Amino acid sequence: MVIPWGRPGLDGVLLKHACLVSAVIVPFGLVLAKLRERAKAYQLELLARAEEPEPVPVPVPAGHDSATRAHxxxxxxxxxxxxxxxxxxxxxxxxxxxxxxxxxxxxxxxGNMHTHALQLPDKDGSAHHIELGPRSLRTTTPAAKAALQMMLALGLGDKLTFAERTTRGRRYVYNFDRRGLLELPSSFLAFLKFAFEYNLPLCLARDVAHFGASLWAALCNRSNHTARVRALNDMTVDSFFRTHFSDRIAAELGSALVRGIFSGSSTNLLLKHAFPSLWQLVAAYDSVVVGALLNPFLHLSDHFALQPELHIPTAGVDPTTASELLARARRERVASVQGGLSxxxxxxxxxxxxxxxxxxxxxxxxxxxxxxxxxxxxxxxxxxxxxxxxxxxxxxxxxxxxxxxxxxxxxxxxxxxxxxTQPSSQAPRPTxxxxxxxxxxxxxxxxxxxxxxxxxxxxxxPSLSLATVTLVYQNQSFGNLVHRADAQPGFGMLIPEGGLGHPKPTLGVVYDSLVFPELAGRQHTVLTCMFGGADPAAQARVTGMPSSELADVAQQEVNRLLGVKAVPSLCVPTLWRDAIPQFxxxxxxxxxxxxxxxxxxxxxxxxxxxxxxxxxxxxxxxxxxxxxxxxxxxxxxxxxxxxx
Ligand SMILES: Cc1cc2nc3c(=O)[nH]c(=O)nc-3n(C[C@H](O)[C@H](O)[C@H](O)COP(=O)(O)OP(=O)(O)OC[C@H]3O[C@@H](n4cnc5c(N)ncnc54)[C@H](O)[C@@H]3O)c2cc1C
Missing domain, CATH: 3.50.50.60 (FAD/NAD(P)-binding domain)
Known part of the structure; x- marks a missing residue:
């Protein structure tokens, strides 16, 4: 049939529009159908590996007289x-x-959760706290909802405290070429700087090309199902950043993020465990950029969710207050609790x-x-x-x-x-x-x-040890303390693997008092220097250093990385042996x-x-x-x- 593009009149206009609309909608519909079909097929296999089958609760028959049941x-x-x-x-x-x-x-x-009461009260006499283990909770993950509901049920809703908006999103990575800190994009300006530094448009195009290639293979029925499932399961954080973006992003950003969260190496950690939401987007769309754009409408990544929702009883909590708090927590992204996580x-x-x-x-x-x-x-x-x-x-x-x-x-x-297993009569120690x-x-x-x-x-x-050294500078503001121009207020800074050409296993520094000022007291600046890493030499160094040496190294590092020359009023080194499992x-x-x-x-x-x-x-x-x-x-x- 020849489409009469030039024919005048309403019929022609309608036909022309119908053809145009169907030319767009039909292929789009086909693509969606293909994506959905593929997501469902992979979901079965991937989730079968990820989840232990859950036993189905069997209702107890009335009048059942089992002793175990009765008690x-x-x-x-x-x-x-x-x-x-x-x-x-x-x-x-x-x-x-x-x-x-x-x-x-x-x-x-x-266990790992340990808040320490500061012996340096503020001028008003109020005591403050520092965290020796975890210092913040992410409130955007699927698991966060269950955790927040538990806190609400415990009556901790009023005590939730959220990270300072001005600092929570501002994280810095050490950049080898510049020998300085580069802000991870959290604002438009930071994004432009970042894009310029890492050639981001090219990297994003590379990621989108994955979507195109895999969709083409799916449409032509040329996808190798088994190979793709294996590749998704075995994808490390490093291989993800390398294949989807660039070697440099993998070596600097991927590595720094993994060191900051897991104290480990991005070349070993599997993406599905380390960053499940990224992995879900890759599994569903083969591209994080396309996934981020389409997922709000298609929700295909839900097929790969590793965390089914859990309903926590929140008896006694007003449902409106609860849903408002949960919504606020999602918006605020990072939380702690008054008095610290303990x-x-x-x-x-x-x-x-x-x-x-x-x-x-x-x-x-x-x-x-x-x-x-x-x-x-x-x-x-x-x-x-x-x-x-x-x-x-x-x-x-x-x-x-x-x-x-x-x-x-x-x-x-x-x-x-x-x-x-000797019987009690023959055992040497009867107790x-x-x-x-x-x-x-x-x-x-x-x-x-x-x-x-x-x-x-x-x-x-595999699990790794790490050491933290918390440094408290009494009555000192961050601005007065830090003398490097690129060390701006924020959440903290991370150092990628193999960086700085020295054997110190420094992972980064968290600016505790800027994230939760009321915890540490607004008159003090609290910095925590983290040491660890997947390298066996780094592990040996971290676990072998006596506390006094750890404290000295931490002070040298904050001086070198942030230009902090002052001597802290308090220094708390803590060694966490085999604390972080490596996925x-x-x-x-x-x-x-x-x-x-x-x-x-x-x-x-x-x-x-x-x-x-x-x-x-x-x-x-x-x-x-x-x-x-x-x-x-x-x-x-x-x-x-x-x-x-
Ligand atoms: C330095 C550090 C910073 C962290 N930062 C964060 C963060 O900012 N945000 C975040 O979300 N997470 C963070 N984490 C991770 C998080 O804190 C831990 O994964 C979590 O607290 C682990 O809890 P758990 O109960 O599973 O294990 P654990 O806290 O290790 O508890 C296990 C308990 O078992 C006890 N135990 C061991 N053997 C026996 C035995 N034979 N009999 C009886 N008891 C035994 C131990 O004494 C311990 O108390 C951090 C972890 C560390 C170490």
Whole structure:
């Protein structure tokens, strides 16, 4: 058919417009259909790898007389960090008759979360705080919603404090060529400077070209499905920045971001774990630029969401206030709590104690036992942290939730495998014998073999140590303190890997008092220098430096990087050993071995969560993952009780 473009009259005009509209809409519709179809196909395979299948809660039949059901679950949680406490919070919120005990090896609850009260009160006498561990919560991630809802339920809504708008988005990276700091784009001016420096238009075109190429392959049915799934799963942060933007952006920006958040190397960390929202856009559109433009309308990245929504009971909280606060938190992006993040830990612990949860500090979980008669009954053997070789205590449990870091979980499994199984009458130390009716968990030959494999895998899970040195300059403003012209107020500065040609493992400096001025006190400037890195030499240096040397190196570094010449009034060095799990390919393999070969159907009463086994290392991710694990634990318990 020949389209009569030149024919006058209404018919011709209508036909011409119809042709034009369909010429645009039909291919666009085809493209969308293709994108959707592809997203769904990949989603099944990718998510099957990312998520453990969730047990379906089975309703308990009326009149069911199982002893376990009648008394509610008896759950022991190992570890009193934010993960352990959040798991207990959800258990009590969903199942008030649950008997929950938390065991914490150290004398302090909170694990990595540790706020320190400053001994330098302001002129008005008010005391202030510094964070030794995490200092801020991101409020835009999917996990943040669950964490914020928990805080609302704890009555912490009024205590939420948001980062200063003028500084929160202003982050700087050290630029090797300029030997100075370059602002990451957070304003139009910063974007122009940045675009000029990194040749951004070309880089963005490269990213968009990925969309074109992959769409063309999809339309021609030439996509290699298996290869793409593998490439997406194995994509490191570095390879993403290199292939989508440029080598330089990868070496400077990608590397600096990964060092700032994970203290690790962008060449090892997988994009899907390190920056899941970026990965979702790449998975759905093959381009972050196209994804950012189309996703608000198409929502294709939702197909790759690794965090299904969790509904947290917020009884007693006005729904309008709650939704306003959640919306505000999203807008503000970065938050903390008055009195520091340990306020969350203290409030949680108080609430849990009031609900009957037993929280025991200085108690180390030593080994796991299982009942010889009842496959659904387990126990934890624990000992006092003050007397590790002293008598064991047994805590019976229907379920155990371990929130321990991988090395601690590996020790627990190894100690269980090494338990002396002698009957009490022949044991040399009668206080350290196994209770009647229980045996070390994993005694079955095949299970022992799997447990040994899991312990080895846990020991191989990469995690890095880092050191922080917080420097407090009393009665000094940032402007008076910092003498380098390019060191402007902001959130902080990051140093990419291999930079500066010196062996100091400096990751960057956070300008704490500019982000949350009311925490540290407006009259002081607080800077935190971070040390770490994936390089074995850097790790050896960080873990080997005595505190006094760390403090000296931190002062030299803030002088060199920011031009700070003043001597701090207070200097607090903290070493965090094996604190940050590294989400690498080796990590993925080890985690699969632990979760699929060891846990799952073999040990229905044991669940693991925490920073190394959830959706991420951030506090919000730990809260979210722990609550999901608690939910699954209850579902499993109901399921078992119903079939008992
Ligand atoms: C320096 C630093 C800065 C950070 N900054 C941020 C940030 O700004 N924002 C953010 O969101 N996240 C940040 N993080 C990450 C976040 O703080 C952690 O991932 C999170 O707090 C981990 O919580 P968790 O409960 O899973 O583990 P942990 O806090 O490690 O708690 C595990 C607990 O288990 C206990 N335990 C170990 N073995 C045993 C045993 N055998 N028996 C009983 N108990 C045992 C330990 O004593 C510990 O208390 C930072 C982390 C560090 C180290």
């Amino acid at each position: 509610g679950p008896r759950i022991v949680i190992l570890g009193g960090g934010i993960s352990g406490l959040s798991a207990a919070f959800l258990l009590k919120a969903r199942q008030p008759d649950a008997h929950v005990t938390i065991l914490e090896a150290s004398s302090r609850l909170g 306020t969350i830990i203290d409030t949680l612990a108080d609430r849990l104690r009031a609900q009957g949860v037993v929280i025991r500090t200085n108690v180390v979980a030593h080994a796991l036992l299982s009942s010889m008669d009842n496959p659904n009954q387990a126990a934890v053997l624990c000992a006092s942290a003050h007397e590790p070789a002293g008598p064991w205590e047994q805590l019976d449990a229907t379920d155990i939730i371990a929130t321990l870091p991988p090395p601690a979980l590996a020790s627990l499994i190894e100690q269980t495998l090494e338990l002396d 350290r014998t196994l209770p009647d009716g229980f045996e070390p968990a994993f005694t079955a030959p095949r299970l022992a073999w799997r447990a040994r494999g899991a312990a080895t895998a846990l020991r191989r899970m 690498t390919k080796a990590y993925d393999r080890a985690r699969a071995q632990v979760e699929e070969d060891f846990l799952g159907p073999h040990l229905p009463w044991l669940q693991i969560t925490g920073k190394a086994f959830g959706t991420g290392v951030g506090v919000n991710d730990c809260i979210y993952s722990a609550m999901r694990t608690a939910e699954q634990t209850l579902a499993r318990w109901h399921d078992r009780a119903a079939h008992a």
